[in-house]
Amino acid sequence: MAGAATGVVATGVRRSFGAVEAVKGIDLTAEPGQVTALVGPNGSGKTTLMLVLASLLVPDAGQVRVAGFDPVTETDEVRARMGWAPDVVGLYENLTCAEYLTFVGEAYRRSRATARERAAELLAESRLEDYADQPVHVLSRGQKQRLSLSRAVVHDPEVLILDEPASGLDPRSRVELRDRLRALARQGTAIVVSSHLLGDLEELAEAVVFVDHGQTVGQHRVDSLPATGTVRPWRLRALDQKQLADALGDLVTDVSPAGVDVALGSEQAAAELLARLVRDGVAVVSCQPLGGALEATYLELTR
Amino acid sequence: MTTAGIVTVARQEFRVRLRAGRWKLLLIAWFVLLVLFTALATAAAGQLDGLQDDGVIVFGALTLFVLGLALLVVPSLAAQSVNGDRERGTLAPLQVTRLTPWEITLGKFAAAWVTALVFLLLTLPVVLFTLTQGGVTLGRLVVVGALVALLLGVVAALSLMLSATLSRTTTSGVLSYLVVAALTIGTVIAFGLGSVASQESYTETYPNVTCMTESAYEQLYREDGPRPRVDGSYAESDLPDGCTQQLESFASTRTRTDRIWWLLAPNPFVIVADAAPTLPALDPRLTGRQLDSARQARDADVLGQLGNGIRELRQGPSPVQQQVDVGYVAGGEDLPQPDRGPAVWPYGLVFDLLLAGGALAVTARRLRTPSRTLPQGQRVA
Numbered sequence: 001m002a003g004a005a006t007g008v009v010a011t012g013v014r015r016s017f018g019a020v021e022a023v024k025g026i027d028l029t030a031e032p033g034q035v036t037a038l039v040g041p042n043g044s045g046k047t048t049l050m051l052v053l054a055s056l057l058v059p060d061a062g063q064v065r066v067a068g069f070d071p072v073t074e075t076d077e078v079r080a081r082m083g084w085a086p087d088v089v090g091l092y093e094n095l096t097c098a099e100y101l102t103f104v105g106e107a108y109r110r111s112r113a114t115a116r117e118r119a120a121e122l123l124a125e126s127r128l129e130d131y132a133d134q135p136v137h138v139l140s141r142g143q144k145q146r147l148s149l150s151r152a153v154v155h156d157p158e159v160l161i162l163d164e165p166a167s168g169l170d171p172r173s174r175v176e177l178r179d180r181l182r183a184l185a186r187q188g189t190a191i192v193v194s195s196h197l198l199g200d201l202e203e204l205a206e207a208v209v210f211v212d213h214g215q216t217v218g219q220h221r222v223d224s225l226p227a228t229g230t231v232r233p234w235r236l237r238a239l240d241q242k243q244l245a246d247a248l249g250d251l252v253t254d255v256s257p258a259g260v261d262v263a264l265g266s267e268q269a270a271a272e273l274l275a276r277l278v279r280d281g282v283a284v285v286s287c288q289p290l291g292g293a294l295e296a297t298y299l300e301l302t303r
Numbered sequence: 304m305t306t307a308g309i310v311t312v313a314r315q316e317f318r319v320r321l322r323a324g325r326w327k328l329l330l331i332a333w334f335v336l337l338v339l340f341t342a343l344a345t346a347a348a349g350q351l352d353g354l355q356d357d358g359v360i361v362f363g364a365l366t367l368f369v370l371g372l373a374l375l376v377v378p379s380l381a382a383q384s385v386n387g388d389r390e391r392g393t394l395a396p397l398q399v400t401r402l403t404p405w406e407i408t409l410g411k412f413a414a415a416w417v418t419a420l421v422f423l424l425l426t427l428p429v430v431l432f433t434l435t436q437g438g439v440t441l442g443r444l445v446v447v448g449a450l451v452a453l454l455l456g457v458v459a460a461l462s463l464m465l466s467a468t469l470s471r472t473t474t475s476g477v478l479s480y481l482v483v484a485a486l487t488i489g490t491v492i493a494f495g496l497g498s499v500a501s502q503e504s505y506t507e508t509y510p511n512v513t514c515m516t517e518s519a520y521e522q523l524y525r526e527d528g529p530r531p532r533v534d535g536s537y538a539e540s541d542l543p544d545g546c547t548q549q550l551e552s553f554a555s556t557r558t559r560t561d562r563i564w565w566l567l568a569p570n571p572f573v574i575v576a577d578a579a580p581t582l583p584a585l586d587p588r589l590t591g592r593q594l595d596s597a598r599q600a601r602d603a604d605v606l607g608q609l610g611n612g613i614r615e616l617r618q619g620p621s622p623v624q625q626q627v628d629v630g631y632v633a634g635g636e637d638l639p640q641p642d643r644g645p646a647v648w649p650y651g652l653v654f655d656l657l658l659a660g661g662a663l664a665v666t667a668r669r670l671r672t673p674s675r676t677l678p679q680g681q682r683v684a
Contacts, residue, residue: 054399058673072673076401084399090392092315094322106311107400135322151396 006068007032007190008053008159013062015048022048023059024214030190030207032158035181037201037222038194039294040211041302046194047087049211050163053192054084067158067190080108083152087163087194089144093137097128097147100136101154108155115154122150126180142173149177153184160184162193166200178204198294208294212302225293230300233290234270235259239283247282261290304405312402312410313417316384320418333372334425340368341429345436348603356438356600359582363605365433366579369426370451370571374487376422377455378479381415381462383472385666390472395672404670408463408663415459423452438600442580447606450578453652454571457659458483464662467669486655490570497563507555510536514546561619568651569658576609577648614644 008030015023023045030036038046051057052064055071055078064071067081092100098119105115123129126146131139139147145165152160162181166174174197181204185191195201201208202222210218220226237259238244245252245260251273254261264270270287277284289296320326341361348360388394397407430448433439462479469475514520522528522543529541537548567573582601589597601607 052673056395056398056672056674058675075673079399079401082399084396086392086395088392090394090396092319092393093391094319095315099318103311103315104396104400107308107397107402109308109401 006158007034008036008067008161008192009063009065010049010053011063013049013052013064014060015045015052015057016060022214023052025216026062026209026211026214027216027219028192028209029219030159030192032190033185033188034206035185035191035193035204037205037208037294038192038211039196039198039201039208039298040194040217044211044302045214046211047163050084050161050192050194053159054082054161055079056084080155081158082161083155083157083159084161085148085152085163085165087167089148091136091144091147091151094135096131096133096135097123097139098132100147101150104151104154110155118154122154126150127176142169145169145173145177149180158189160189160191162191164194164196166195166197174200198298199292202292202294208297210298210301217301218297220297222294225297226300230296231263231265232296233261234264235261235286235288235290236277236284237286238277239285244277244282244284247277247280259286264289304403304409308402308406309409309413312397312407313413316411316414317417320380320414330422330425333376333422336372337365337369337426337429341365341432345433348436356436356582356597358433358436359438359600360603360605361436362430362433362439362443363603363607365426365429366447366451366575366606367572369423370454370575371487373419373422373451373455374458374483374571375480377415377419377458378462378476378483380418381412381459382466382476382479384411384415384463385467385670386470386472386475387466389470398670398672404667404672407670408467408667412456412460412463412663412666415463416456419455419459420452423448423455438582438597440580440583443582443606447575447579450575450648450652451571454574454655457571457655458486460659460662460666464666467666486569486571490567490573494563494566497566498558498560501559501563502556503559504554504556506552508550508552510534510548511551512537512542512546512548514543516545519543519545557620559619560616564613564617564647565650567613567616568647569654570651571655573609573613574648574651574655576606577613577646578652579606579610581607581610581643611643613647617647618644 008028010026010028013023013026013028014021026045026049028036028038028049038049040046048057052059053066053071055066055075058072066078069077069081071078071082092103095103098116101119101122102112102115105118106112108115110118120129120132123132126149128139128143128146128150131143136144136147145168149162149165152162160181166177169177178200181191181193193201193205205222207219207221208225209216210220218226233253235258236244236248241255241260245255248260248262251262252260253263262273264273270289274284274287344361344364345357348357385394388397398404402410430444434441434444458479461482462475465475465478465482466472469478512523514523523537523546529537529543531537536550539548542548582604585594585597585601
């Protein structure tokens with residue numbers, strides 16, 4: 001199995017803490033150059049799995065390969081190629097941003113000069129160059145998240161493990177995070193990211209792994225999610241809401257200022273409905289699935 | 304494990320420490336306290352006589368004071384080093400780098416120890432002042448300084464271990480102080496209890512000489528009369544006519560401190576005092592009040608006295624005690640200093656250093672990841 005794959009391959013991972021079985025059979029594959037989303041309810045074992053991938057926890061059972069190496073027996077090889085950003089951002093509050101990233105660089109066995117150069121580069125990349133000589137504790141939450149991500153990529157890792165990097169971020173920061181991760185993926189990094197922000201993930205991830213109660217309940221490509229073929233809510237808006245509701249008749253499930261909701265079985269059905277409305281002269285301005293396919297699949301799988 | 308890795312961790316720890324606390328204030332307070340103590344001790348020593356070798360008295364008192372105070376400072380430097388990082392979520396990001404557990408351990412240890420040494424270094428001005436007061440040799444200064452430094456390292460290592468094994472910083476802080484108490488007060492209590500347990504009864508025999516006539520007694524105790532043997536008895540041939548000697552025996556108890564002296568050996572104060580080189584022999588040119596003063600300084604030399612005391616305990620109740628008494632009777636006052644007996648401090652020092660080494664090994668073990676077990680209630684990240 002070793003050497004066969006880069007990125008992340010985990011099969012049948014199990015891990016319990018005393019009597020609590022946090023992870024009881026998770027499979028996950030993350031390809032290089034792609035973002036793989038890890039999605040599941042709180043307490044479903046996401047963080048535990050990520051700690052196993054990040055070489056911090058020994059799994060009770062299962063096969064794990066990170067960048068082609070076993071985190072338990074080839075720990076240093078894994079660490080040289082893997083970056084990890086925890087869900088709780090822990091930074092040395094009294095160091096300046098530049099000092100901090102330089103320190104992390106040195107911890108990855110870079111020379112002082114190289115580490116310093118890389119720190120400056122990363123500060124520019126995460127738009128923190130104005131804070132280079134400011135202590136970390138003056139940073140806002142979003143800025144700290146950016147610094148935490150920079151820390152995880154100090155050594156240009158092949159694999160990036162991110163535990164809820166977007167939690168608590170404002171919309172702009174989330175967009176920036178997405179762009180940064182997409183850029184890293186373009187450079188060939190295999191990224192595993194857990195998040196509850198399904199809308200964001202839909203625009204970010206190529207693949208998604210659903211976990212529930214410590215088990216993988218689905219592993220899909222985002223462009224071919226099973227829920228795209230099941231009945232789910234769509235929301236339409238028109239210049240004249242009343243006319244729209246009348247035209248839809250029995251199909252309507254809910255009417256709100258945000259629009260008129262209908263239940264549709266497929267994208268094909270949505271396209272046909274839209275064509276009919278236009279033919280009937282209803283001035284439709286938007287028609288979109290409510291919550292997205294990811295959310296629909298999530299709700300279905302983690303029932 | 305690389306030196307560069309250790310230095311990276313130590314520098315970073317040191318920097319975080321330096322910026323987190325109010326060090327300037329703390330160091331100034333420390334220094335002022337030392338100056339005050341030295342001034343008081345010097346005044347007291349001057350009151351004693353104030354002529355010769357006063358430095359010995361002040362240096363001894365200062366050494367014990369600094370050691371005691373530093374033993375109270377060191378736990379606060381290391382006792383929250385690992386679990387504090389864990390609480391702030393900064394430990395796991397360190398562990399996923401390529402730094403090895405030993406690099407993190409030794410880096411954190413070095414930072415704590417070097418901080419302690421800064422405190423120690425700050426005592427140098429007052430110590431140098433005591434050197435000018437006379438009597439203290441450079442050798443004594445170097446040996447005492449080195450041992451205090453080593454012992455502070457021992458306490459730092461033990462505190463570090465507690466911070467790595469316990470999840471709560473308050474628990475590890477309190478326990479670190481208990482460790483210091485165990486080394487200092489605990490060893491004394493253990494010795495005290497041990498000395499009760501080590502009491503044994505034995506039959507003491509001593510010669511009882513009775514003479515029939517007054518003149519026979521006079522003959523026996525004359526200036527140029529017979530000399531008793533070490534056990535106080537006389538050779539049969541030495542006894543004057545009319546005197547008989549009988550060995551009488553009675554039951555007595557004695558404390559076999561030679562069996563339990565090692566309970567005191569790990570005590571930092573014992574180690575430092577016992578290892579301090581003895582003062583040079585009295586300068587034969589000294590006379591009168593100066594000689595008295597020099598003698599007094601030697602009597603008030605706490606390090607020397609403590610060292611002699613502990614070595615006496617190691618030798619136990621007999622027969623040395625008798626020899627010394629007899630020697631005193633025979634030799635008068637300025638007899639050459641009796642042999643101090645075998646040293647105690649090497650045992651204590653080796654024990655303490657092994658303890659410290661073990662503590663560092665445990666710390667490194669606790670920092671090893673990926674980990675299989677977690678202490679109760681502890682999160683990895």
